[in-house]
Amino acid sequence: MSTPLFAYTLRLADDALVLGHRLSEWTSRAPTLEEEMALANIALDLIGQARVLYSYAGEVEGRGRSEDDLAYFRDEAAFGNLLVNELPNGDFAFTVVRQALVSAFMLPYWTALTASRDATLAAIAAKAEKEVSYHLRHAAEWLVRLGDGTDESRRRSIAALDELWPWTGEMFEMPDDERALAEAGIAVDRAALKAEWSRTVDTILEEATLDRPRDGWMQTGGRRGVHTEHLGSMLAVMQSLARAHPGATW
Amino acid sequence: MSTPLFAYTLRLADDALVLGHRLSEWTSRAPTLEEEMALANIALDLIGQARVLYSYAGEVEGRGRSEDDLAYFRDEAAFGNLLVNELPNGDFAFTVVRQALVSAFMLPYWTALTASRDATLAAIAAKAEKEVSYHLRHAAEWLVRLGDGTDESRRRSIAALDELWPWTGEMFEMPDDERALAEAGIAVDRAALKAEWSRTVDTILEEATLDRPRDGWMQTGGRRGVHTEHLGSMLAVMQSLARAHPGATW
C-alpha cells in the first residue's frame, strides 16, 4: 500500500517497457536474421519484466489499475524511466552500446534485488537476473566485434559511446523515496553499484579496444518525469490505439 | 444535409489536411531557410483549406461536429484522402515532385469548382485556386532546378517521379457519390481534368529535361478508406494529444 513502493516498482517497470519498446522498433530492420531474433528476445524479456512489475505496482497501489492502465494511460510526465532508455535507437552501434551500458548496470541491480525483503520483487529479480545476464553477454560480444571490427564499425562505436556516456550517470541516482526502501532492505542502493558497473564496462571496452569516455556533466530528469523530447513521440505512437478506445478489452 | 455532399466535402478536406500535415513535417529540416518558409506557406494554405472544408462538412452533416471532431476523432478508414498525399515525405525531390503532380491537378480542379452551384464550395475554391497556383509555380520551379541541376539532383528527381507515378491515377477517379454531385453542378468531374493535368506535367517535365514515366497500373483505395500503412502512423501522432483528452478545449 505504500506510495514509495508503488513509485519504485513503477520506475522499474517504466525502465523495462521503454527500453523494450525501443528494441521492438528494430523488427524487420536488424542487420542479420540472427540479430533480428536476438533483439526480439531481449525486447520480449524486457516487456515481460514490465508486465509483472506493472501488475505488482497496480496491486501495491490498490486502486485496481491493471498493467495496461499503467502502461497506456499515463502521460509522459508520469513515466519515471531512465532517459537513456528512451533515446531513439540510432544505428546498430548505438543500440548495442546502450544495451551493454544499461545491462552492465541492471545485472548487479537484479542480483542485489533478489535479496529484497519484498518477496514479489525478489522473485521478479531472480528471473530478470538470468535474462539480463544474457542481454549483457550478447551486447558485450557485439560491442567487441564492432569496436575491434572495421574502421567504420569502430568509428560508429566510438561515436555511440561518446553520445551515450552523459546519460549513464542517471543510473546511479537514488530518488528520495527509494532511500528509505533501500534502508528497509526492499530496494537496492543504486549508487553502490557504480564500482561494479565501472569494472564491467572497463573490461568490455578493453576487449573492444575502445577508450572509456571521460566523465563529464551527466543528464538527469527521467526519475522526476522530466524527459527528453523523444519519449513523448514514442508514447504518442505506443498509446495511440489504446487511447482511441478507452475502456475496450483487447 | 445530403450525405454525398458531406462525404465529398470531407474528402476535399482530408486531401488538404493530410498533405498539409506532411509538409509541416519539414519544419526545421528544409534545405534552405527560404524553402523552410515556402514549405510552411504551402502547409498553412492547405491546413487553412482543410479547416474551412471541415467546418462546412460539419455544417452540411448537421450533427454538430466541429472541424476538430472531423480531423482528430475519425479513424484511418474514415479518411477519404488520396493515397499520394499520405506518403511519407521522402527526400526533397520526392516532396517537390509530389507537390508538382498534385498541384497540377488541384489548380484546374479549384478553377472548375469556382463555378460550383454550391456557393460555399465556390468561395472556398476561389481562394484555394489562388493559393494552389503559387504551390504549382513553386514546385515546378524546383522540379526544373532539380531535374536540370546536378547529376545527383537529376537522379533523385527521376527516382521520385518513378516512385510517385503509380499514385497519380487515383486523382482522376470519380467516387460514385460524386458523379451525381458533378452532374448537379456542385462537384467537378475529375476525369475531365486529365488532359489539362497531362499537358501541365509535360510542360514542366520538358523544362526539367525529365522523361515522363510510362503509365502502368495505378494505386487506388484512399477514397474508400483503404490506405497505405503510412496514414495510420501519421494519424497516431497527429491525433495523440487530442485523443488523450477527449472533450477538452484547446
Place this chain on the structure above:
Amino acid sequence: SVLEARFQARIDAEEKIEPNDWMPAAYRRTLVRQISQHAHSEIIGMQPEGNWITRAPSLRRKAALLAKVQDEGGHGMYLYAAAETLGVSREELVEQLVSGKAKYSSIFNYPTLNWADIGAIGWLVDGAAIMNQIPLCRCSYGPYARAMIRVCKEESFHQRQGYELMLTLCRGTPEQKAMAQDALNRWWWPSLMMFGPSDTESVHSGQTMAWKIKRFSNDELRQKFIDATVPQGHFLGLTFPDPDLAFDEATGHWQHGEIDWSEFARVVAGDGPCNRQRLAAKRKAEADGAWVREAALAHADKRRQRQAAAWRVAAE
C-alpha cells in the same frame, strides 16, 4: 535413367530423400525455388505484422505479436537452412530476394491497416499457410519435411491466437467489431489466392505431385480451407465479402464466388499495394546492416589470426 528410376521408386515407397542422396537436377531446382520462396515469405511477412508492434493496444498483445514475428524470423532461418542443404547459400538467396528475382507470398503485398489485421493474418493467412504446409510435413525431401513439422506446430499456435484476437474484437465494442469486419473484407480474397491458380491453370502441379513435394491440388487445399474457415467466421458474427458463398448440402462443401485472378496475377507481377514498399524496406535493412556484417566478419578474421599467431608462439 536408372538413377531416376531408382529415385522415383524411393519416392513412391515414401522414403525420404536426404541431402547427400542423388536427385534429379529439376527436383533440386524445384525444391530450392519452393523452399526459398517460402523462407522469403516468412521474412517479408514480418513487415506487415511488425507495422503494429509499436501500437499494439495491450502489453500482452504486444508481447504476443513480437513473439509471433520472431517465430517467423525463426521459420525463415530453418527454411534457409533447409535450402542450404541443396547447395545454395543464404547470401545468394537473400540477394535474389533483394534484387527482386525471387518471389515471396503475394499476400504480404497487402497492407495492415487496423489492429484487427493482426488477428486476420493469424486466422486467415496462417490458416491458409497451414493447409498448404501440413502435407509438406510428409514431403519427400527430408530436411524440408522436418523443417515443416516445426513450422506447422508454431503456425497452428499463431492461427489459434489470431482467431482468439478476432473473437475478442467481435465481442468488444462496435468499433472493434467493425475493425474485425473491415479486416475480413480486405483479407478474405487474398487468402483464397494464397493456394495459387485454379487446378485447370496451374503449371507445376503434375511433376511436383509425382515427386511428392505437393500432395494435394490447389483447389483441394483451397476448399479445405474454406470449409474450415467459413463456420469460424460465422461464429464470430462476421460476414464474408462474397455474395456467392453458399453451403452445398449435396457435397458438404462451401461454394465460393469467382476469384479475381487478374488481381492475383497483377500483384504477383509486382503491382500490388505494397510490393515496392516491402522490397524497399528489405533493401534498406540489408544496406543499413552491411557495415555490421562486415565488422563481424572482420573481427572473426582478426580473432582467427590472433589465435593462429598464439598457436605459432606456443609451438615455438
Place this chain on the structure above:
Amino acid sequence: SVLEARFQARIDAEEKIEPNDWMPAAYRRTLVRQISQHAHSEIIGMQPEGNWITRAPSLRRKAALLAKVQDEGGHGMYLYAAAETLGVSREELVEQLVSGKAKYSSIFNYPTLNWADIGAIGWLVDGAAIMNQIPLCRCSYGPYARAMIRVCKEESFHQRQGYELMLTLCRGTPEQKAMAQDALNRWWWPSLMMFGPSDTESVHSGQTMAWKIKRFSNDELRQKFIDATVPQGHFLGLTFPDPDLAFDEATGHWQHGEIDWSEFARVVAGDGPCNRQRLAAKRKAEADGAWVREAALAHADKRRQRQAAAWRVAAE
C-alpha cells in the same frame, strides 16, 4: 582617433549608423556577434516548437504554431540580412552555428515536453525576448534597429498568443491546468536566465551601452520582465517555482530568489538537456539539404550560360 570621436558623437546624438558609414572594428565585431547570435537563436528556436506541430491538438493551434515557427524563420532571415550589411555572409554565419563556434540563446537547449510548453515559450520566452528587444529598436545600428522593429511587432503577437494558450489550459480540465503548471515550473528559471548574468558579473555591458547597442542593464530588464509577468501568472492561477518570490511594497517590484548561475554557465558551455540534439538536428538538415543547394546553384549557372549563349547568337 578623430574617426572614433566623430562616430561616438553621432551615437550620442542618437543618429543611426548605416552600413557604409565608418565604424570601429570592435563595434562591427560586437554587432556581428550579437546579430548573428540572435539570428541563430531564431533558427534553433524553431526546433523545440516544431516538435509539437505534428501533435497540435486542434487545427487552429496547428496553423498558429506553424505560422509562428515560420515567423521565427523570417526573423532569422531579416537578422542574417542585417548581419550581412556588416560584411559577413550567411554561409559563414551558418557554418559558425553548425560547427558549434557560434552561440544561440541557451533557452532553446531545454526540451518541450508537453503542449503547455508551446504556451509557456510564447508567454515567457518571447516575453523575455521582447523585453530585451524593444530597446534594440532604438539601437545605434540602423539595419539592426529596423529589423528589430519588425521582429518586435511579431514577437508581441506571439507573446499574447502564448499567454492566451496558457489561459485556455488554465481554464480547461485539471489535466490541462497541470500541464500549464508543469510548463511554468520548467521554463521560469531559464527565462530569467535569458537576460544574462547579473550586472555585477556581466562583461560586455559598459562599451555596448556607450555605443547604444544596449540601453538597459541585464538586471533592469530582468526586473521589468518579472514585474510584468508575475501578475500574469497569478491571473492564470499558477504558482511560480520560487518560494522567495515576494512583492516589495517599498520599491514596487517583485523580488525573486537566487538564480542558479551555475546551471546557466553549464548550459551555455554545452551541457544542457538538448544542446547536442539541437546542433545534431541542424547539422543533419544542412547535410541533407546540401545536394539541393548544389543543384540550385548548378541550375542557375546553366541558365546563365544558356542565356549568355543566346545573347551571343543574337549579337552575331
